[in-house]
Amino acid sequence: MKKYYFLLALLFSSLLINAQERYFLNSDTRLYTSANTSADFLGYFKYGAEVQLLSESKNGWYKVKADNLSEGYIPEKFVAKRLNARDIKVRDNENPLIEGDDNYYGSNHLFILVASLKARSQPDKNSRIREILYTGDPVPINYLPKNQEEWVNIGGNFNDEYSKFTLRKFVGKRPDFNTLLKDFDKLDVNNSTERKTIGERIVELAWNSDNATLTPAYQRYYEVVKQINDPKLIAETELNMAIAKGLAKHKKPEEILAFVKKSEFILKGTKTKSWYLTQKDLVKTFGKPTKKATVSDECGIYLSETFYYYPDLEASVDEEKNQAEITKVFINENNKLVLNQNATLDHSLTEKAFIEKYGTYIGASIKAPHSYSIQIEDSEFRIEFKDGKIFTIEIFFYC
Structure with missing residues (x-):
């Protein structure tokens, strides 16, 4: 009989550990080394943190796993299957994590302190690099270990698809x-x-x-x-x-819109009306597409989900209505973009000349070097340079 109960307990424990149910913390708390608030602790949890239960409740405590894979104990009263507006949060004033109320990030977070930080897919310095992060980037964190040499999950949850890890010493308050x-x-x-x-x-x-x-x-x-x-x-x-x-010296939005208001592509000598033309003119100019595909468009931002692909360009095409909308153009001796009568982006344009001429109109980011944007109402031109020369211009539509 004892053997039966022992096997049953093992089965229950196995089911609990492998359960797919998600559990969250309805308050700030800490990850303790034993089931006692007087015990030492490993790190800080913030309200909303997800945990995995490793045992059933015992004397008001659960053994849990944090999202950085550390294991320890937390009070049962702080564990919930869902969060709601009625939760009474007990704030831990010593918890270094910042709530989403500082105009930088909408949930619990800290900031990257070093340059070009490699975020890893696992808490292992040899694991795959998932993202490069930059000084001052806010990152979601729900559990923060005390030990500066431990790993912290800056992906915000347990999901392997989104989990990203770095060492504790590389995150903190926003640098000044x-x-x-x-x-x-x-x-x-x-x-x-x-x-x-x-x-x-x-x-x-x-x-x-x-x-x-x-x-x-x-x-x-x-x-x-x-x-x-x-x-x-x-x-x-x-x-x-x-x-x-x-x-x-960035221009105001209305000045930028006025600058590009009459912009249009010229493709193999064929003018477009802005970046639209008929499907028949598209085929007449470029021939049959080298590839046709259906692209999912949940936002409804394209003319059609049918796309034509050519070596020179890509277009969304409504075959029934005889309409085509240019979405991406490879700039060469045949193709160019005329922003206005005094501004043309053609194959001779270097990146340096582009910046000197149009630097006050563009958007730029350290995260996308050699790629720039120019706003056009509910969309933008994304202009990419390769080896110092203009390469492609894509029309990116806002969802």
Whole structure:
């Protein structure tokens, strides 16, 4: 009989551990090393954190797994299958995690403290790199370990598809731009290694701040790259300094819209009305498409879910209505975009010349180098450069 009960308990425990039900914390709490609030603790949970139950409740406590795979104990009273507005949150004033009320992120979070951080797919330095993150990026965190050398899940949940891991020491309160500038200015001018490290953080934080911070950030970083004397890095930094100069004098939305109001593609000598033409004219100019496909369009932003693909362009086509909408054009000697009578983007346009001419009209991001946007009402042109020359122009429609 004892053996029967023992096997039954094992079965229950196995079912509990492998259950697919999700459990959340309805309050701040901590992950304790044993079932006692006087015990040492491993880290901090914030309201809304998901946990996996590893045991049934015993004396008012559960053994659980946090989203960074750490195991410990939490009070049963804080575990719920769902959250609701009536939850009475007990806040932990020592918890370093920030709630979603600081205008940077909508849920529990901290910020990346270092430059070009590799977020891993598993809590293992040899696991796949899932994303590169930048100084000042907010990241969702629901459980924060105390140990600076432990891993933290910055994906916000247990889902393997979204989980991202980094070390605890690389996240914290949002860095202060002016403090970083002062830290840089205090360094020995001959300490190029440390100056480069701080300079990279300053530049990345500037991209995550007001456009006005980009110029002072790049001025300092440029000092370092000239000191290192890397020609490729110098050219790249000079280009970014030109982008910063344009963004500091960015045009108002109405000025940008007026600038591109009459824009149209010219494809093999055929003018489009904005970026529309008939399906018959499309086939007459480019022939039968090399590929036809159906693209799911849940937002209803395209003319049709039928797409024609050519070596030169891509288009959404409504065959019944004899309509075609250009979505992407490869810029070459046959294809160009005329923004207005004084501004044409053709195959001779270099990235440097583009920035110098149109830098005050564009959007840019450190996360998408050599790619720029120009707003056009409910959509935007996305302009990509390759090897210093214009490569493609895509019309990106807002959902």
